[in-house]
Amino acid sequence: MPELPEVQTVVNGIKSKINKHKILRFKKYISKLRYPIQKNLSSKVESSTVTTVFRRAKYIIINLSNNRSLVIHLGMSGRIIIVKNNKKKFKHTHFSILFNKNLVIQFIDPRRFGYIFVTETASLEKHRFFVNLGVEPLIGQFNDRYLLNVTKNKKSPIKNIIMNQKYIVGVGNIYASEALFMSGIHPSRLGKDITKRDSEKLVRAIKSVLKKSIKLGGSSINDHTMVSGKMGYFQNKLYVYGREGSKCVKRSCQSPIIRIVIAQRSSFYCSECQR
């Protein structure tokens, strides 16, 4: 499933290509993905020009010159490819956006959990998908004070707290496990037992693991085919996730990595390094 770093990689990839380009045509090949595609979507975006492309949580947002925003979510298996013309429709392409200068975006999604919609840019933050989103992990507002404030008095495991989108967006299961290992915190530790020092370490680890993954995701991308939904090269760099029974990577430790289930999700940790 595409996570924050993969979505950021897609945004970085399409931004330089479609910025300032005019949308000539929006073409759908299906009436419903996860949600029905708005019937008037094409008339609301055609003839307008892209002003900015950015990411919020796991949404790709394309702002347009007509004060509307085109929002795309990749769902479970969504990918975006950029092609030079729309002559060839790939298997599972459900919509395409034709820009001037023969630039075409195709949205490919075998499982159809992705979605697209258009809304007024001014009311985007109040949209039902956006209104309850927490802070972005890579901005300054997400700091040790913020996290400490969120965790204090909470009787739920720290892993659940950092994965809760209403507090912080984009920290998926893999990144949560990795960041907790990097900061020496046991995934089941209760929020109320997180200290200021823990909070500092955890914030730093979350930012670091996401940045590292964005960097590596970017390197798996080439010019014409932008693929998300894959972990890029980051999957080869995991410390604990999926490594049950293997030795801890810290040379002074080498204890076996343990898997437990917290809130129905697998969590991996080192019983020596994480308390």
Ligand SMILES: [Zn+2]
């Ligand atoms: Zn260890």
